[in-house]
Amino acid sequence: MSTIYDVAREAGVSPKTVSRVLNGDAPVRQSTRDRVEAAISKLDFVRSHAARTMRSQRSGLIGIITGAISTSPGPGEPAGLPDIHIVQGAQRIFAQEGMTTLISDTGGRLDRVPELVQTLLEHRVEGLVYVAEFHQKVTFPRRGAADRLVLVNCYDDAGTPAVLPDDKSGQHALTAGLIARGHVRIGFLTLPERQAAQPLRLAGHKAALAEAGIAFDPALVIPAALLDPLHEYDLLWDALDRLLTLDEPPTVICCANDKMAMRVYGLLRDRGLRVPDQISVTGYDDYRIISNFLHPGLSTVVLPYEAMGARAAQKLLRIIRGEPDSSTAGIELVAGPPVWRESVLSQTSKIVEFQSNGRKTT
């Protein structure tokens, strides 16, 4: 592979002049520039990133650590969107800014993170993004990159800048939308309580109910673990059964994620209930391949992974550039809108009922 010296000799100029042509950082006479460019293409010259990094002390690299590329979580584990979309969003922004991303995958083994960080530091990354598989609290082993780190889909106690989905507002919007469509009895198959998103979602749900003057009924909210179908006993079936056999059963089932909703479609069909005519269903995530291609289409809430990745990238870039922005520190929430598809029926008669209801109460 030819070097800048070869090019310089071929063009009859000094290496420094070639460098100037390549970087455009100082004036070069047009005729000289032409000669240099001719030499470059004649010799198939390609700059050495290593050499310029060494001299300039700027690598132009950003490290992203993720489990995204690794195999999916085991049975019973949270099944949100694949976090690869977060990576995509971040990479888009970094590419725009001329930075190259170095994506390291944990392969699902968190204990390998320090090793990955080490490799990234060897490459002299200018910043680090850590992407978690689902909304959670983490303890990231900072090292060297202590102050050039942004967490996505997770947060820590150390006050590291982070970008999180706005679970509260997402569920709030969904529930409010259901209420606007006339639903009053809203069943809620939730995530396990230990999931960081769960209390937020529930808070959003309750807030929306309260704003509409609908009393919160704890019987309608059931944690529903989603087990691998190979397991004989499906906890989801049980949770659904408890909802449907209530004295006053719900007119809509809110599922904690689209995957769960997909399973609920099948379970409802087994019970002879048609979606949405006899019962409405919603999901969460807007996992397109499910929500868009299930039949009928699934109403759900967008989990804005791409946007979160992009936000994180922008935040990190600001930090790197030392732009002391208020938005640089602390936690940033990104909200995703509900998407209404065919799985939710508007209970027109009840809309009226609710509206009067809503006015009477509060």
Added chain:
Amino acid sequence: MSTIYDVAREAGVSPKTVSRVLNGDAPVRQSTRDRVEAAISKLDFVRSHAARTMRSQRSGLIGIITGAISTSPGPGEPAGLPDIHIVQGAQRIFAQEGMTTLISDTGGRLDRVPELVQTLLEHRVEGLVYVAEFHQKVTFPRRGAADRLVLVNCYDDAGTPAVLPDDKSGQHALTAGLIARGHVRIGFLTLPERQAAQPLRLAGHKAALAEAGIAFDPALVIPAALLDPLHEYDLLWDALDRLLTLDEPPTVICCANDKMAMRVYGLLRDRGLRVPDQISVTGYDDYRIISNFLHPGLSTVVLPYEAMGARAAQKLLRIIRGEPDSSTAGIELVAGPPVWRESVLSQTSKIVEFQSNGRKTT
């Protein structure tokens, strides 16, 4: 960031000795090693990848170009597994071998490939993997890396080493399995003909039928485009309708991919047909989130993306190391097995019928 010189001074040795400790490429007295290691951790020293690359002329980097991370294909487009799994498989192998992967995403714009290749060459990648989104023919702009390139999920006219899914054997195994379960009238909703996988799948299908002595009925094979549900008229509905209204309708519908099968579940339900009691359904891809969590579970064929990625990585490593293996050149097929879940009913009575049939014929 401290350098090897700082460490050398701190430990009272020469830089070269520090290098030896780091690389373990020459004997170092234990006491010296200890001093050096103490200095390294005291100074938080991290090697500079740029410097060693420059001197040793080995970057330890592999470039992967993909559209995987980019947004999903538009409506009507093929909807196989996300090719990120191919990347994952390749990265696993490369990591094992101590190589770091530099993943570049086209963002869905093929015209940006040359630009990405340029960047990868600047980083002096030792090899290149190109990952296509679905089985297809491509023309990859070689450059510099001409002879250190492996294609995955695609192939070209230039005889570039490639790794492809064995579509023929996959469909053959599926059809044979259906026949073994007593199905004789097998409906086949296929990919568009222009898809590279399609003729191969059909060939596998026909071969399995022929081996069982079942006559091929063209009326049972219909290309079925999968449109976005927002489009009012669903070509899939039409194709399915044509199959179901045949004089002798199929007892099983083979779908070209799991996503299509998921939609077919819904459409069949609309027609009042229960899966698998009244009609069986199969997919293709083993897109886990669908096949495993649909209810009932979907019988399908594994599209072995992870394995393909791993194979491609191994092939590229052999090429880089100059191990002139027969498996280094040409196309390598990777077969995936069928996975039988609840969506296929064994027609026990018909099994007998078929077996006698099979013996009588041929």
Added chain:
DNA sequence: TCTAGAAATGACACCGATGTCATGACATCG
């Protein structure tokens, strides 16, 4: 005790760019 050969370490150049500073060629202006 002396010496050959292995073990351990160091001196020095070099990988391929770019930052700094110097210099020659020209244009502008009083």
Added chain:
DNA sequence: CGATGTCATGACATCGGTGTCATTTCTAGA
């Protein structure tokens, strides 16, 4: 016409490691 400033270019050192070869220190055998 000389002073001054700008433009265009080059010389040289340097970034942080490692390859090559030389040198010193041990160890063991004669």
